[in-house]
Amino acid sequence: MRNFSSVSIWTLTTLFVVFFGIAPRTASAQATASPVGDFESHGDVGTVLHPGEAEFDAAKGAYTLTGSGENMWFERDGFQFVWKKMSGDASISADIAFVGTGGNPHRKAVLMIRQNLDADSVYADIARHGNGMTGIQFRTEKGGLTREVQSPNWNPKRLRIEKHGAYFTMWLVGEDGEMRIAGASPRIELKEPFYVGIGVCSHDPNVSERAIFSNVEVAGKAPVALTAENSSLYSFLETTPVESGDRTAIYVSSGRFEAPNWSRDGKSLYFNRDGRLLHLPLDAKMAETIETGIAKQLNNDHGLSPEGSLVAFSDQSQEDHKSLIYVMPLTGNPPRRVTKNSPSYWHGWSPDGKTLAFVGQRNGDFDIYTIPVEGGDETRLTIAKGLDDGPEYSPDGLYIYFNSERTGHMQIWRMKTNGSEQEQVFSDELNNWFPHISPDGKLMVFLTFDQSVTGHPENKDVKLRVMTLADKKIKVLAELFGGQGTINVPSWSPDSKSIAFVSYALVPKTGK
Numbered sequence: 163m164r165n166f167s168s169v170s171i172w173t174l175t176t177l178f179v180v181f182f183g184i185a186p187r188t189a190s191a192q193a194t195a196s197p198v199g200d201f202e203s204h205g206d207v208g209t210v211l212h213p214g215e216a217e218f219d220a221a222k223g224a225y226t227l228t229g230s231g232e233n234m235w236f237e238r239d240g241f242q243f244v245w246k247k248m249s250g251d252a253s254i255s256a257d258i259a260f261v262g263t264g265g266n267p268h269r270k271a272v273l274m275i276r277q278n279l280d281a282d283s284v285y286a287d288i289a290r291h292g293n294g295m296t297g298i299q300f301r302t303e304k305g306g307l308t309r310e311v312q313s314p315n316w317n318p319k320r321l322r323i324e325k326h327g328a329y330f331t332m333w334l335v336g337e338d339g340e341m342r343i344a345g346a347s348p349r350i351e352l353k354e355p356f357y358v359g360i361g362v363c364s365h366d367p368n369v370s371e372r373a374i375f376s377n378v379e380v381a382g383k384a385p386v387a388l389t390a391e392n393s394s395l396y397s398f399l400e401t402t403p404v405e406s407g408d409r410t411a412i413y414v415s416s417g418r419f420e421a422p423n424w425s426r427d428g429k430s431l432y433f434n435r436d437g438r439l440l441h442l443p444l445d446a447k448m449a450e451t452i453e454t455g456i457a458k459q460l461n462n463d464h465g466l467s468p469e470g471s472l473v474a475f476s477d478q479s480q481e482d483h484k485s486l487i488y489v490m491p492l493t494g495n496p497p498r499r500v501t502k503n504s505p506s507y508w509h510g511w512s513p514d515g516k517t518l519a520f521v522g523q524r525n526g527d528f529d530i531y532t533i534p535v536e537g538g539d540e541t542r543l544t545i546a547k548g549l550d551d552g553p554e555y556s557p558d559g560l561y562i563y564f565n566s567e568r569t570g571h572m573q574i575w576r577m578k579t580n581g582s583e584q585e586q587v588f589s590d591e592l593n594n595w596f597p598h599i600s601p602d603g604k605l606m607v608f609l610t611f612d613q614s615v616t617g618h619p620e621n622k623d624v625k626l627r628v629m630t631l632a633d634k635k636i637k638v639l640a641e642l643f644g645g646q647g648t649i650n651v652p653s654w655s656p657d658s659k660s661i662a663f664v665s666y667a668l669v670p671k672t673g674k
Contacts, residue, residue: 199225200380201359204244206231208281212370214242214362224376226261227271229362230369234270234289234299235308238281240367243274245359248382252358255322255333255379258290261372266365267293271373273323275330276357280304286330286350287361288323292371296321298332300348302641309640311346311400311409318344320377324669327385328352329643331396331667343396345411347643347667349623358382386670393668397647399433399442400640403660404605404628407639411665413442413449418620420647421462422662424655426470431662434460439475453494456480462650463508466492468515474500474508474535476520487520489535500537509651510554510562511535512579519553519562530564532579543581552596554652555579556603563587563597563606574608588634596650599631600658606631607639607661609649620646626663643667 198204199218204227206214212230219226231240258271274287286300289310297312313334320335328351334344358380364371386392399413399422412431419435431442433449437459442449454460457477463485464475473492476485484504488497503522510519515535522531522540529544530553544550548567555562556576563576569586572593577584587597593611595618600606610625611618622645629636642648642665653662 198244200246200378201244202246204242204359205279206241207243207279207283207361208238208240210240210242211367214370216242216244222376223378224374225360225378226372226374227360227362228370228372229364230367230371231363231365232367233268233365234272234287234361234363237301237305237307239283239285239363240281241270241272241361241363243276243279243357243359243361245274245276245279245357246380247355248358248380249354249356250382251324251326251385252356252380252382253322253324254358254360254381255320255377256360256375257320257377259374259376260292261374265292265369265371267291269365269371270361270363271375272299272361272363273321274357274359274361275323275325275352276359277304277352278357282306284350284352286323286325286348288321288332288334290318290321290373292365296332296334296344298323298330298344298346298348300330300350302348302350309348309407309409311348311398311411313344314410314412315344325352326388326669329667331669343414343667343669345398345400345414346409346665347396347398348641349643388668388670392671394671396667396669398665398667399431399662400665401655401660401662402640404607404639405659409640412444413447418647418666420664421464421650422653422664423465423651424653424662426466426468426656428656432464432466432473433664434462434464434475437477437479439464439473452492454488454490455495455497457488457490457497459483461485461507462647463520465508465511465651467511468513472515474511474518476507478505487518487533489518498537500533500535501540502537503540506531506540509552512555513557513559517579519555521551521553530562530581541581543577544584546584550575552650554598556599557601558603563599565595565597565608571613572611574606588629588636594627598649598652598654600654601656602658604631605629605658607649607654609645611645615645618646620644621666621668624648626661640665 204216210230215228229242269292270289272287276285282305294317299310318334322333398411402409423432440449459479487501490497533540546568553564574587626639
């Protein structure tokens with residue numbers, strides 16, 4: 163986690179040298195020459211004040227690691243590491259227990275796959291914290307900042323990290339004894355060979371902590387290109403504060419679900435799966451299906467009314483099976499049809515609750531339209547050549563933001579709600595989709611594909627980026643495996659502090 167001691171280890175290094183003539187142990191003394199159990203060697207990575215230790219009890223099949231170090235976070239790490247070099251696909255599993263109580267709640271015992279022994283190396287690990295919190299941490303570039311995705315499963319009985327090609331996944335055993343995927347699929351390019359092992363960091367440079375790793379299993383095999391036929395898909399419903407970018411996978415399931423909306427009270431999320439609309443209270447482990455009557459083939463275009471009592475959605479189960487827009491009480495059935503023409507795809511609700519913004523395909527062109535919530539005539543707002551998509555009202559009701567490829571590739575635009583004064587919000591070489599404005603009107607989150615990607619397909623490496631509308635500064639909020647279904651519809655928390663989205667993972671069917 164993003165916690166650190168008030169006195170940095172770099173300050174302590176200076177004090178030790180000046181007053182005692184003693185330098186802390188640094189990366190130059192990283193590894194001993196002796197094997198430890200099934201691992202090749204061990205040593206301290208980064209700068210630590212107290213040399214670490216590693217012991218293997220052959221009778222019990224257990225490793226006891228003692229480690230110091232200020233943290234494993236930001237752009238550098240300090241910890242005791244036991245490792246072996248590997249190539250191809252790899253995994254490491256273990257039961258982990260800290261020795262003794264107390265200590266820093268953010269001390270870490272980790273299962274790690276790492277490029278090298280440099281303190282700022284690229285890596286991915288599963289970190290079991292002293293307070294029980296568990297998450298997958300990763301640094302995607304040398305010297306870059308560490309990111310993480312936390313699991314709601316604290317104090318897991320057993321942990322495993324898997325590497326399949328360039329993607330990493332976290333697996334945890336819960337109270338029922340079943341090993342399940344627990345969140346995220348970061349992409350990290352490692353050169354072969356890389357390091358696989360176990361580690362301990364005290365998160366307090368002045369002390370050392372011990373952890374026991376038992377039933378350790380390390381496996382490797384030749385990498386296989388994953389396809390729909392030889393892999394299984396998993397979906398992760400995640401939330402992240404825009405300030406920190408620290409992600410939490412609050413709901414995980416096999417198969418595909420998509421497009422979360424946040425409830426107006428901030429206590430629930432809504433998303434679609436297999437043509438149905440689901441409701442997930444944030445304090446619940448299971449999602450419940452909302453009855454939608456005749457509408458049985460919902461897609462990922464749905465959202466709540468401003469006051470939160472109604473939901474609009476697109477469905478293609480009726481007539482010629484082209485998408486139509488319906489409005490329904492959020493409590494369920496019956497849906498009321500709004501659009502006469504199809505296909506029509508809902509995307510936005512005016513702040514006064516009286517008008518819907520949607521994308522309609524008419525005579526082969528995709529353009530942006532509005533229509534009264536009660537139904538009636540639709541009004542066309544865009545006529546430019548190329549696809550216009552993703553219309554969403556600003557909270558003040560003055561603008562509709564949308565994405566358009568009229569410049570040759572997909573960019574973010576906005577216009578007055580009557581279609582006038584159409585202007586590009588910013589310009590870059592990437593393909594940007596689905597602008598969503600925070601409830602306070604200050605920020606815009608959007609989905610970014612590489613410039614080589616056409617449309618908004620599924621199963622792509624994408625970014626969630628956030629723009630401060632006042633100065634148009636952009637930062638990357640998250641990098642993930644996703645695309646279609648990740649953030650098609652409004653997904654801001656009502657307090658404008660967090661985003662909900664869906665990421666995905668492909669893993670070999672034989673991997674489990």
